[in-house]
Amino acid sequence: MSIEIESYKLGDIRVVVTETDNPQRVNIHCSDGEYQHEFTARVYEYENYRRLMNQRIVERFGAAGNPGN
Structure with missing residues (x-):
């Protein structure tokens, strides 16, 4: 099993x-x-691009919930 970092x-x-x-x-x-x-x-x-990664995660989940966009 993988060790959780965060x-x-x-x-x-x-x-x-x-x-x-x-x-x-x-x-x-x-x-x-x-x-x-x-x-x-x-x-x-x-470590260095976490903010951008988080922004992309939120955008992709928003698009998944609204497939017409």
Whole structure:
């Protein structure tokens, strides 16, 4: 099982960051109860571009809830 690094909420979206087998990457799992998305990112990107990553997560979940947009 992966070791959890951090978990937090972006509104209704729960974000869980865990370690991967590669020490230079992290796994990011996002869920709002209805939709789920999981992706990996470099540790550097996670540490230095977290605000942009969070903005994109919120945008994508908003688009998933409104498929006409």
